[in-house]
Amino acid sequence: MQISAKDLGWLKTDDFCPRCFWITRHDRKLPYQTPFAGIFSSIDAYTKSVVAKHFERHGRLPDWLGEIGDVKRLVKVKPSEFRTEKDGTTLTGIPDELFQRPDGTYGIIDYKTARYTGNQDMLMPVYEVQLNGYAYIAEATGLKPVNDLYLAYFEPPAHDHFDELTGRHTTKEGFEMPFTPIIHRIRKDTKEVASLLARASSIYGMKAPPKGTEGCEDCQRLDELVKLANWK
Ligand code: SF4
Secondary structure (H helix, E strand, C coil), X not given: CEEEXXXXXXXXXXXXXXXXXXXXXXXXXXXXXXXXXXXXXXHHHHHHHHHHHHHHHHCCCCHHHHHHCCCCEECCCCCCCCEEEECCEEEECCCCEEEECCCCCEEEEEEECCCCCXXXXXXXXXXXXXXXXXXXXXXXXXXXXXXXXXXXXXXXXXXXXXXXXXXXXXXXXXXXXXXXXXXXXECCCHHXXXXXXXXXXXXHCCCCCCCCCCCCHHHHHHHHHHHHHCCC
């Protein structure tokens, strides 16, 4: 089985369902899948390009990422090489930014275009595993030690600032939207990644789908749908 560091993070959430996991891992083409809007990956790609160009010109991160500290170089990794295997499961994923400090240690940043709500963010457990998953892969492929993990949130402006901003950021060619950066540090815990990988492998290896979450209305509806489809 192959799993991305982000998907592994879902195993840490309160409403993780092993049955759903088993089904989606054994059949990747489920019906009724909603296509995901590509705008956020475009913003992330643009952010990476801005940071890379700034580093190329000035040899340091932009001031709005200054909280992250000194960086000697940005490290480019190839998706085909940035992966590792444990207990028959391959862990994959490409961090938005992997960098090396002047002292030789490494750090990782992941960009999030979202309003920052700190540990109230329901997705924080997923992000913690995602970042630690990248660190796990980096260290397994020789880029070690990874000491620092960060989420860099880019917050869109609040509604009550729209009036003042629209005049300043509208041009003949179009308009710009200023984002406010907020840095959130993630605690390193790659041991948890290893135990989640073992759990993912053991669910995937089951011969039949395990029981679902008790009382899940979606599964009850699915049973009704199957009965209806088989009605003669
Ligand atoms: S119990 Fe709910 S979450 Fe689990 S497989 Fe069924 S629909 Fe999915």
